[in-house]
Each structure stands twice: as structure tokens, then as C-alpha cells.
Amino acid sequence: MSKAKEGKPTINDVARLAGVSKKTVSRVINRSALLNASTREKVEAVIAELGYVPNPQARALALRRNFLIGLIHDNPNAQMVLGVQEGILSAIRDTEFALVVRPVNRRSPDMLDDVRTFLEQQRLFGVMLLPPISENDALAQLCEELGVTYVRMGSVRLDDDEHMVASNDREAVAKAVAYLVGQGHQRIGFVAGPEGFRSAAERDLGYRDALERARIRLDSAIMAQGNYTFESGIAAGEKLLAASPRPSAIFASNDEMAAGVLHAARSIGMSVPEDLSIIGFDDTAIAAHIWPPLTTVRWPIQAMAKAAAIKLIDPAEARDQPSHFLSDLIERASVAPA
Amino acid sequence: MSKAKEGKPTINDVARLAGVSKKTVSRVINRSALLNASTREKVEAVIAELGYVPNPQARALALRRNFLIGLIHDNPNAQMVLGVQEGILSAIRDTEFALVVRPVNRRSPDMLDDVRTFLEQQRLFGVMLLPPISENDALAQLCEELGVTYVRMGSVRLDDDEHMVASNDREAVAKAVAYLVGQGHQRIGFVAGPEGFRSAAERDLGYRDALERARIRLDSAIMAQGNYTFESGIAAGEKLLAASPRPSAIFASNDEMAAGVLHAARSIGMSVPEDLSIIGFDDTAIAAHIWPPLTTVRWPIQAMAKAAAIKLIDPAEARDQPSHFLSDLIERASVAPA
DNA sequence: AGCGCGATGGTAACCGGTGTCAATCCTGCC
DNA sequence: GGCAGGATTGACACCGGTTACCATCGCGCT
Numbered sequence: 223m224s225k226a227k228e229g230k231p232t233i234n235d236v237a238r239l240a241g242v243s244k245k246t247v248s249r250v251i252n253r254s255a256l257l258n259a260s261t262r263e264k265v266e267a268v269i270a271e272l273g274y275v276p277n278p279q280a281r282a283l284a285l286r287r288n289f290l291i292g293l294i295h296d297n298p299n300a301q302m303v304l305g306v307q308e309g310i311l312s313a314i315r316d317t318e319f320a321l322v323v324r325p326v327n328r329r330s331p332d333m334l335d336d337v338r339t340f341l342e343q344q345r346l347f348g349v350m351l352l353p354p355i356s357e358n359d360a361l362a363q364l365c366e367e368l369g370v371t372y373v374r375m376g377s378v379r380l381d382d383d384e385h386m387v388a389s390n391d392r393e394a395v396a397k398a399v400a401y402l403v404g405q406g407h408q409r410i411g412f413v414a415g416p417e418g419f420r421s422a423a424e425r426d427l428g429y430r431d432a433l434e435r436a437r438i439r440l441d442s443a444i445m446a447q448g449n450y451t452f453e454s455g456i457a458a459g460e461k462l463l464a465a466s467p468r469p470s471a472i473f474a475s476n477d478e479m480a481a482g483v484l485h486a487a488r489s490i491g492m493s494v495p496e497d498l499s500i501i502g503f504d505d506t507a508i509a510a511h512i513w514p515p516l517t518t519v520r521w522p523i524q525a526m527a528k529a530a531a532i533k534l535i536d537p538a539e540a541r542d543q544p545s546h547f548l549s550d551l552i553e554r555a556s557v558a559p560a
Numbered sequence: 561m562s563k564a565k566e567g568k569p570t571i572n573d574v575a576r577l578a579g580v581s582k583k584t585v586s587r588v589i590n591r592s593a594l595l596n597a598s599t600r601e602k603v604e605a606v607i608a609e610l611g612y613v614p615n616p617q618a619r620a621l622a623l624r625r626n627f628l629i630g631l632i633h634d635n636p637n638a639q640m641v642l643g644v645q646e647g648i649l650s651a652i653r654d655t656e657f658a659l660v661v662r663p664v665n666r667r668s669p670d671m672l673d674d675v676r677t678f679l680e681q682q683r684l685f686g687v688m689l690l691p692p693i694s695e696n697d698a699l700a701q702l703c704e705e706l707g708v709t710y711v712r713m714g715s716v717r718l719d720d721d722e723h724m725v726a727s728n729d730r731e732a733v734a735k736a737v738a739y740l741v742g743q744g745h746q747r748i749g750f751v752a753g754p755e756g757f758r759s760a761a762e763r764d765l766g767y768r769d770a771l772e773r774a775r776i777r778l779d780s781a782i783m784a785q786g787n788y789t790f791e792s793g794i795a796a797g798e799k800l801l802a803a804s805p806r807p808s809a810i811f812a813s814n815d816e817m818a819a820g821v822l823h824a825a826r827s828i829g830m831s832v833p834e835d836l837s838i839i840g841f842d843d844t845a846i847a848a849h850i851w852p853p854l855t856t857v858r859w860p861i862q863a864m865a866k867a868a869a870i871k872l873i874d875p876a877e878a879r880d881q882p883s884h885f886l887s888d889l890i891e892r893a894s895v896a897p898a
Numbered sequence: 899a900g901c902g903c904g905a906t907g908g909t910a911a912c913c914g915g916t917g918t919c920a921a922t923c924c925t926g927c928c
Numbered sequence: 929g930g931c932a933g934g935a936t937t938g939a940c941a942c943c944g945g946t947t948a949c950c951a952t953c954g955c956g957c958t
Contacts, residue, residue, distance in 0.1 A: 248946065276945070279943090281944080283944080284946040284947080
């Protein structure tokens with residue numbers, strides 16, 4: 223408050239004012255046990271008075287590790303990315319960690335180089351990988367090679383528990399389809415996601431599992447593939463609804479495509495859910511804001527992200543963190559009994 | 561590749577192998593002009609061979625500034641937040657800057673303390689503030705006090721150009737409403753946003769401007785207030801459509817409420833846009849994925865965020881960056897002539 | 899009284915860069 | 929050939945922390 227010439231107070235200032243050495247101040251900051259109580263109090267008083275906060279860059283340099291965790295993603299689902307960011311933040315709030323984000327372009331040929339530069343340049347403590355990029359094994363290997371710890375989030379277990387937090391999309395979809403069966407539906411269409419997405423493959427398997435368990439035969443006439451977009455959902459819907467006999471229910475591998483199916487149904491005069499039941503996946507904002515609100519499957523994203531972040535930053539608690547999560551079926555109004 | 565015992569190569573390793581001093585290597589890294597070409601080449605060769613990348617923490621310490629820019633927000637619109645993140649990233653890609661995000665809770669009483677702790681602890685180079693929290697002057701003052709440069713994004717100019725990148729919501733709404741007038745609508749309803757949001761106030765003003773210019777009298781029977789949610793849009797829609805005479809068009813202050821109005825209209829048997837034209841604001845994912853696709857107003861978010869980031873990190877280019885942006889009217893299918 | 903020992907706290911080096919300033923090397927020019 | 933002066937380069941301190949290791953202190957003990 224006196225001659226503090228612009229600059230923030232440093233550990234030296236604290237030491238001088240408290241009449242102790244830097245080292246002692248450092249001990250106070252790091253809560254070292256071998257410290258006389260009165261010394262500690264004296265130092266703490268000075269710290270409070272000066273409003274001293276240790277310089278993170280200096281700390282990082284001396285400790286040879288920093289306190290930044292990265293989030294690398296190419297996920298088009300804004301809702302999900304933000305959910306992850308909030309989940310991570312809830313884990314690192316009240317710690318000295320901070321979250322650095324890095325959207326990348328999956329299709330870019332130099333995606334890997336881009337990530338490499340990023341990791342080398344920033345020397346992050348660790349990174350989280352979101353799908354679909356988290357399915358890229360080369361990326362995980364790159365982290366390994368660069369000595370950056372990582373945790374992947376995904377729709378299926380792709381790595382050991384230490385490096386993975388996974389939902390079980392296959393099971394979740396099977397449950398959703400079984401739910402349709404439970405509502406009396408026997409002719410259930412399916413809109414698959416694009417190739418190359420692990421989630422798409424898993425959801426496909428879940429659909430097949432459910433039909434098999436219900437002893438319903440697969441019929442390729444009521445199966446179509448989309449690419450997770452609204453438009454592809456429309457196209458898929460048109461194909462499926464042209465089949466004869468028509469499906470009485472359709473499971474779409476994500477909400478956007480489900481919205482597209484809904485649109486296709488409506489444009490040929492069918493009403494939902496009276497004439498057609500629809501289930502989506504992801505519980506994005508769209509799901510709740512179309513009419514009728516979409517029944518869908520939801521990853522517990524925040525919880526997953528939080529668990530992932532804890533795995534990254536706190537080895538002690540890491541083993542208590544679950545690596546597998548169950549998705550919930552969110553029942554809204556797009557499903558009716560057959 | 562030989563005895564590199566785990567650790568990454570440092571400037572000392574490079575200096576030793578190149579047979580020059582640290583300082584010279586430093587000069588090469590920083591592209592200092594006063595350097596003999598042959599020396600530079602020699603050093604660059606060693607750098608390439610070793611795969612040397614300067615340690616950002618050490619740099620930050622020595623330079624007394626770091627290369628982290630923060631994004632502080634409490635914005636519920638995921639689409640927008642992600643757009644901003646991408647905009648910022650496009651500005652800092654190929655620089656050594658990184659983006660640190662910090663979602664906060666607007667309603668929390670210790671929001672300011674939370675931000676203060678964050679800023680003091682991380683010693684960021686600068687921060688960007690997103691609405692609605694960017695409207696909080698105390699926050700801007702806090703940044704000032706802590707010596708953190710900041711740039712605010714918002715729907716109206718709240719600060720000098722150096723610290724502000726603004727759209728002009730008032731003008732944008734006026735244009736949108738004028739567009740409805742141009743389509744022959746004379747009875748145009750309005751759904752306002754919640755109090756306390758500057759954007760809501762501006763959009764309200766824009767509506768009034770447009771009516772005044774068109775010499776249409778305000779009628780509180782076809783004005784309602786919502787809180788930017790889908791549900792509040794339904795309620796507002798019900799109120800407005802119960803008025804007599806009914807409005808032939810409705811402007812809603814955001815897309816979610818517009819979707820709500822659409823739903824309200826449909827549930828009383830009106831079809832859109834035949835019986836009712838609707839315009840929203842924000843161009844969120846919902847706008848494109850409901851039926852009919854919503855005509856709406858869009859902030860050029862990425863461009864704004866990019867300009868804001870450049871203002872933050874590059875004083876030289878900062879003055880070339882615009883501080884004001886015009887929003888675009890995105891014409892889809894929810895508007896028809898009266 | 900002298901001694902050993904655990905509890906505290908200090909000193910100096912170091913983490914990996916950058917700034918300052920002086921030393922050295924050229925070069926042209928008288 | 930000698931010298932001024934700009935172009936290069938290096939030595940060294942320093943940024944603000946931490947660690948390794950040493951010094952001191954107070955105490956109980958013989």
C-alpha cells in the first residue's frame with residue numbers, strides 16, 4: 223500500500239515484512255507441517271495485509287509442472303461441449319487449476335500437427351479429449367509420447383480406466399428400443415449415424431441387441447444412415463416412412479436426425495406421437511424445443527466430465543471415480559403406445 | 561535423442577550444441593534483427609534437430625506477462641459461447657496465446673470474488689467478458705483495478721472502443737420489424753426479454769423505433785414479457801394471440817421464445833407462416849431445426865469475438881478492428897406477406 | 899556442564915527464459 | 929597501419945518461486 227510500485231507483491235516482500243526468509247513463506251503457502259504456529263500466523267498476517275498471491279508462472283517453472291488442463295475437441299454439439307466445460311470447472315473450482323480450451327478441426331489434415339504444436343507450446347498438465355476426436359488413437363498416442371496425461375470421454379470403453387470415462391451407448395440404445403417394444407411397437411425403424419463415429423457404431427449395435435432380445439427380425443427397409451444432421455434426418459425419415467408396412471416407431475441416433483424424421487413425418491401428414499413414435503439421442507436443446515418435445519437419451523455429461531477432470535488432476539481420488547456411466551432415458555412426448 | 565533424460569531440451573542444450581550463448585539462442589527465437597545469418601541458421605538447425613520448444617512458463621516469468629487470455633461468461637446460449645470460443649481461437653491460432661475459459665454463476669453473490677480469485681491466481685494477460693455478465697460495470701472496474709486488460713462484448717456500446725465490441729441490437733430489431741412492415745404487417749406483437757438484460761432493453765427500444773417510424777401505435781395488448789425461455793415464449797404467445805384483433809406477426813426477443821410462440825400458435829390451430837409470421841433473435845440451433853425454420857437475427861459472433869481478441873492481444877492491429885457490428889437478418893420460412 | 903537430537907529457519911543454487919551492458923569483430927576511412 | 933564505429937555476441941544478473949542442505953536453537957539427558 224506504500225511504495226508498491228505498480229507490481230504485485232512477491233514472496234520477497236512478504237519475507238521482508240514478516241522478518242523471515244523466503245523459504246519460510248514458501249512453507250506457509252504450501253502448508254508444510256514443520257512450522258512453529260506463531261511464525262505461521264505472523265506470515266499469514268503479512269500475506270493478508272499485502273494481498274499476496276503467489277505467481278503461478280514462477281511456481282510452474284520451479285515445480286516443473288503447471289496447472290493448466292486442456293480440453294481438445296471437435297464436437298459440433300455446443301450443448302455438450304459447454305456441459306463438459308462446466309463439469310470440468312466444478313472439479314477444478316477452488317483449486318489452482320484452470321481450463322484451456324482448444325477446438326480443432328477434425329477434417330483438417332494437419333489436425334495432429336496442430337494439436338502437437340499446442341501441447342508442446344503450452345506444456346499443459348493434462349488434457350481431456352472429447353468425442354468424436356477422442357476416438358482417434360493416434361491422438362492418445364501423441365499425448366503419451368509428449369508426456370501429457372490425458373483422459374478420453376466416449377461412448378464406449380476404448381482405453382484403460384485410467385485414461386477413459388465412458389458411457390455405454392450400446393446398452394442405452396438397447397434400453398430405449400426396448401422401451402418402444404414395451405409400448406407395443408413391433409416395427410421399429412432405425413436411423414444410423416455416419417461411419418467413422420464410434421458412437422454411431424455402438425448405437426447401431428444397441429438397436430440390433432434390442433431387436434434380437436425382442437425376437438424381432440431386422441429389416442433393412444426400415445434402416446437408414448444419416449450423418450447426424452437435420453437434413454440427413456429428413457432424408458432418412460422419408461425413406462423409412464415410404465417402407466411398407468410403415469414403422470410405427472423410429473429410433474434416430476441423435477436428436478437432430480430425430481428432428482428431421484419428425485419433420486418428414488409431419489410433411490406427409492402424420493402426427494407424432496399418434497401415428498409415429500420417435501426417440502432421439504443426446505438431449506440437445508433442440509430436443510426440448512420442438513413439438514412434441516422429444517423423448518431422448520442423455521449422457522450424464524457434467525458428471526462424466528467432472529470424473530474425468532478428477533482423474534486428471536488428483537491421482538489420490540482418481541481411483542474412486544467411476545469410469546462408466548449410464549445414460550438416462552428422458553421421457554417427453556414423442557412416444558405413445560402403438 | 562541420445563542422453564535426453566526424459567526432460568525436454570532447454571535453451572541451454574541448444575546453446576551448448578550450437579556453440580553459442582543462451583542469449584543468442586534467445587535472439588534467434590525472438591527473431592531479433594541484429595543477427596548474423598549464418599549464426600541464425602546454425603542455431604535453427606540445432607533447434608530443429610532437438611525439437612526444442614521454449615518453455616512458456618519461463619518466458620512468462622522473465623517477461624512478466626503471460627500468454628493466456630480468459631473468457632469469462634455466464635451465457636446460457638451454448639451456441640453463442642462456442643461461437644465466441646471459435647472466434648477467439650481464429651485470432652490466436654498461430655500465436656503463442658491460449659484461451660482459458662471460466663464459466664461463472666451470475667446469480668451467485670460471490671461471483672465477483674470468484675472472478676477476482678481467478679484473475680489474481682492466474683495472472684491472465686487479458687480477459688473477454690460475454691453478456692450478460694459483460695454488462696456488469698463492477699466487473700470491468702475489477703479488471704481495471706487488477707491491471708488485467710479486458711474487452712467486453714455486448715448488444716450496445718457500454719464502454720470506450722478500446723474495451724468494447726458491440727452489436728447494435730436496437731437497430732437490428734428495428735430493421736427486422738421494418739421488414740415485417742414491408743411484408744404488409746401492421747399489427748405486430750412483441751415478446752420482450754427479462755429485465756436486467758441490456759439486450760432485452762435494446763431490443764425493446766428497437767421495436768418501438770420501428771413502430772414509430774411506420775407510424776403504428778404501440779398496443780400493450782400485443783406486448784408481453786418473457787425470460788428468454790421456451791416456456792415463457794409459450795405463455796407470451798398465448799397472451800398475444802388472445803388479443804383482439806390478433807397480431808399477424810410477432811417479433812420475439814430471442815429464438816427460444818419465438819419457438820414458444822410458434823408452439824402456442826400451432827396449439828390453437830394457426831399455421832405459420834400462413835396465419836402468423838414470426839421472427840426471433842440469435843440464430844441458435846433451434847432456429848434452423850424447428851418447422852418452419854425461423855427467420856431470425858444473427859450477431860456475427862465469430863467476427864465479433866475475433867475482433868475482440870485482436871484488440872486484446874495486438875495493440876498494433878487493435879485500432880483497425882471495428883468496434884461495432886451489424887447483425888444480419890436471416891430469412892428462413894417463418895415470415896409470409898400479410 | 900557438556901552433549902546429542904529433533905524442530906525450525908536460513909542460504910544458495912536452480913528452474914528456463916530475458917534485459918543490460920560490455921566485449922569482440924569487422925569494416926571503411928584517413 | 930591505426931582507428932572510429934556499427935554489427936554481433938556473450939557474461940551476468942534477474943524474474944519469483946522451490947529444493948537441497950546447512951546452521952541454529954532449545955531441550956532432555958548423562
